[in-house]
Amino acid sequence: MHSCVIKFLKNYNDDNITTIDRFGSILPYWLPLLEGLQNFGQQILPDYPFSIMQIYKKTLMPLVIFYVTHPILAFIIFFILYYLFVRAKSPMPNRPFIRFNVLQSMLLFLINSLLGATFRALPIEFRTSLYGLMLCNTLFWFVLSTIAYAVSKSIRGKYAKIPVISQAVRIQIDNQS
Template identity: 85%
Template sequence: MANQLPIWIIIIISTLLSSIIGIVLYQAYIYLKKDNNNFNKTNITIVDRASSTLPYWLPLLEGLQNFGQQILPDYPFSLMSIYKKTLMPIVIFYVTHPALAFAVFFILYYLFVRAKSPIPDRPFIRFNVLQSILLFLINSLLGATFRALPIEFRMSLYGFMLCNTLFWFVLSTITYAVAKSIEGKYAKIPVISQAVRIQIDNRL
């Protein structure tokens, strides 16, 4: 029966499902929307690249709080051990200080998103800050929606698979965005990146 499947099989299935969905969405985005990036790519400094990775801590911690805390204990012990020694103390601090996320959100908005920002205009940094904020809001919405589901469903096999899929969606999008930031390139997350570009174009 389905409820008797080993946990590692469930993890593999839901991870593969997440990967397939991500690949399909990305290929569809590339096919339907060719890159029409009008940003200046020749003036992206090392400081821009490093600074652009920092805002992604916000959606990462939100995703770990909403989904990682529920599924990581069921992962192999070695992975859980690494998580406990690295990210778990930060996540615990994040969870015990809920006002911190909103404070960081409004600081980022004030410094980078407003039309009259006190920070010199750096399109690459602004793009990644806006994208991280949007990912944070999406993670918050997904987390609130998942918690609103009946507890019987959340504790079931299907609830676990849904939670695992959402976790890998969050982790893969953030990892991809950070990798592109380090490369000095603009990420192309379907729908999300396009929405950010439209927002930036409206402020130019």
């Protein structure tokens, strides 16, 4: 299965990936980023150094507040992305790089949502304990680093190779072709 993903990535030459493709492929990663900040960031970021918290408050916090106060928005954006880029009879032109990244961001969003729901289902005593905060911190950095990796690869016009997730995306794309 891993060789199938490698073969797919070699079939698409980086020269075919335009600036529009690169920009369009990073936009969907806002969805899992905001979900991760909602699920884990709000709980642990206040404990980070003041300078990091100030940067967060000035840049991302207004977006997170808007995201939290309009929960239906994530649901709507998810289905719009699915309709426009993922389904077999998409109205958008076939752009494999954007489609790959949209589907990958949607899977990251779903995994992030599942992790957040699971974490919130844990007893409050555990979530506020040292071990709970360590788990929350680990999940936060997992989400943040995975998204940062995928976005950095997209900016360079490369396909991100996230274990299991990228393979699932490739299988989904192959099944629809």
